[in-house]
Amino acid sequence: MxxxxxxxxxxxxxxxxxxxxxxxxxxxxxxxxxxxxxxxxxxxxxxxxxxxxxxxxxxxxxxxxxxxxxxxxxxxxxxxxxxxxxxxxxxxxxxxxxxxxxxxxxxxxxxxxxxxxxxxxxxxxxxxxxxxxxxxxxxxxxxxxxxxxxxxxxxxxxxxxxxxxxxxxxxxxxxxxxxxxxxxxxxxxxxxxxxxxxxxxxxxxxxxxxxxxxxLNKKGGKNQGPLAQRLQVGLHGRLVSKEVPLGSLFDLRVGDIIPVSLHRADVLLDDSRLFTAAVTEHKGKLCLTSFEDVE
Structure with a gap:
């Protein structure tokens, strides 16, 4: 049964x-x-x-x-x-x-x-x-x-x-x-x-x-956009670099001029070179534009 x-x-x-x-x-x-x-x-x-x-x-x-x-x-x-x-x-x-x-x-x-x-x-x-x-x-x-x-x-x-x-x-x-x-x-x-x-x-x-x-913080983050848009990093622009002999450096005097040519600037994240950019002037300030990836 x-x-x-x-x-x-x-x-x-x-x-x-x-x-x-x-x-x-x-x-x-x-x-x-x-x-x-x-x-x-x-x-x-x-x-x-x-x-x-x-x-x-x-x-x-x-x-x-x-x-x-x-x-x-x-x-x-x-x-x-x-x-x-x-x-x-x-x-x-x-x-x-x-x-x-x-x-x-x-x-x-x-x-x-x-x-x-x-x-x-x-x-x-x-x-x-x-x-x-x-x-x-x-x-x-x-x-x-x-x-x-x-x-x-x-x-x-x-x-x-x-x-x-x-x-x-x-x-x-x-x-x-x-x-x-x-x-x-x-x-x-x-x-x-x-x-x-x-x-x-x-x-x-x-x-x-x-x-x-x-x-609440976790759910609030869903409306803040993709991480790539919210993550902020500091970039540094290196406008010019020039190599000179050490002897010439010691011979420099007040008023001397070091000739340089301003081409494209380097854009760095910490010490890593990521881009090159053109240097322009806008309202009395130097600006970087036309970014290109560094190959």
Whole structure:
């Protein structure tokens, strides 16, 4: 009797990611977590977030079956950031910010309150405006971290006007890079999530910011032209040489003239004679032209 063993699962490699520091994304995630936590503690942001804290930040890719709620899109300096916030988190922030519950009655204290029954609360214009405000704050923090990590030569020029102007966004397609941020309210213990989606340009910037310096130098060299065009050497021009007897050299006096004829000059690299060149005058300077290889 033959026993059939289950086939081992294997990871399918994405050729677009080969040679790119995807294994270092956890470093960016840790940096972004600290940035978001700091941004939510600022006085301006605490009016919204209250006792919320950032628990985790994780990179992943959409597999196609996920159904995340309403998406907004924000234009960053070097790409577009999608943003979606769980409605239960948005309602908790709404309660903390405006001090109202689902029945529009006052909530005691300034806590973000316990979880709200989303189905019992209709969507209001205030809720939609708040989602835009929070999206602008958080997307700006993400864009700032991406720009901060980039080498100086790759930093995007500041955009004119409001670079985080919101727009309605569609659900990202399969394969899109997603940053999932988990938050919790210290007082109530309620947890929730919000998401960023990164387009190809922004994801390329994230990975480039994580690339080791030696790799950046190596890749930067690809755009500098052939080695023969970048390698600089020092050439010396010998305009004239003349052999004279040693006795004649000792007989020279001040004012004596050594007759020479100026023909083609020798061009040397160190002590090696590579070319001959014609000597011409241009704007009061002697120049070498009409180079010929030395046979």
């Amino acid at each position: 033959t026993t059939i063993k289950p086939t081992a699962q294997h990871q399918v490699l994405d050729p677009c990611l080969l040679g790119r520091p995807v294994h270092l994304l956890h470093i960016f995630a840790a940096q972004l977590r600290d940035d978001l936590a700091q941004a939510m503690r600022l006085n301006m942001s605490r009016r919204y977030w209250g006792g919320f804290q950032v628990d985790d930040v994780v990179f992943g890719r959409l597999e196609g079956g996920e159904q995340i709620g309403r998406w907004l899109s924000f234009a960053a300096p070097s790409g577009n950031i999608g943003f979606s916030l769980e409605r239960k988190v948005l309602l908790s922030v709404l309660n903390f910010r405006y001090g109202r519950n689902k029945n529009d009655s006052k909530v005691e204290g300034n806590s973000a309150a316990a979880a709200v029954d989303e189905s019992a609360v209709r969507v209001t214009a205030t809720e939609e405006r708040l989602a835009v405000v929070l999206g602008q704050q958080l997307a700006g923090t993400l864009a700032g971290r991406i720009e901060l990590n980039l080498p100086a030569i790759d930093k995007a020029a500041p955009a004119e006007g409001d670079e985080f102007k919101p727009a309605a966004g569609a659900h990202p397609p399969k394969g899109t890079w997603i940053v999932t941020v988990t938050v919790s309210d210290v007082d109530s213990g309620a947890t929730g999530r919000f998401w960023f989606s990164l387009d190809k340009a922004l994801m390329a910037s994230v990975l480039r910011g994580l690339m080791p310096a030696r790799e």
